[in-house]
Amino acid sequence: MKKLRNYDGAPGCSMEAALHILGGKWKGVILYHLFKDGTMRFSELFRTLKGVNQRLLTKQLRELEEDGLISRTVFPVVPPRVEYALTEEGKTLYELIMGLSVWGREWLERRGMRTAEDEDFTELMADTERSSSET
Missing domain, CATH: 1.10.10.10 (Winged helix-like DNA-binding domain superfamily/Winged helix DNA-binding domain)
Known part of the structure; x- marks a missing residue:
């Protein structure tokens, strides 16, 4: 245990x-x-x-x-x-963690800022939306 x-x-x-x-x-x-x-x-x-x-x-x-x-x-x-x-328990946090990432990216963009590493935002959004539609 x-x-x-x-x-x-x-x-x-x-x-x-x-x-x-x-x-x-x-x-x-x-x-x-x-x-x-x-x-x-x-x-x-x-x-x-x-x-x-x-x-x-x-x-x-x-x-x-x-x-x-x-x-x-x-x-x-x-x-x-x-x-x-x-x-398996950690995987239940997918929507929360990826949703926070999307929110963070949008927050930065509203302020004209970027992350140091250029992430593929469209792929991130698609993954998050695909996951939420499966549940």
Whole structure:
């Protein structure tokens, strides 16, 4: 049985519980890249997430794993290889995470701003719309 992180008490509301799980500067970004790119090695995630240090990335990945949103697979090779993937429970966040990404892109565009990495916005919108029509 997985060890669950300690909570100071019962959350005051469901929104508080959700933000407790997804809170953290990099958790949403990690989930976004796992949705977009599939299973990733630690080094791939580290290179993809500009501005995060290894210690913080490790902490955020451990918390996502403890909360059952991602799985960590260690391969017994030298040097060690570790891969991270979404769990079935983690996959239930698809519409939320991708919807936030779309909203963020629209917010930036309304202000005449862009992201450092030029994402394919039409593909992102199509994926999000396709997913919502399937449910």
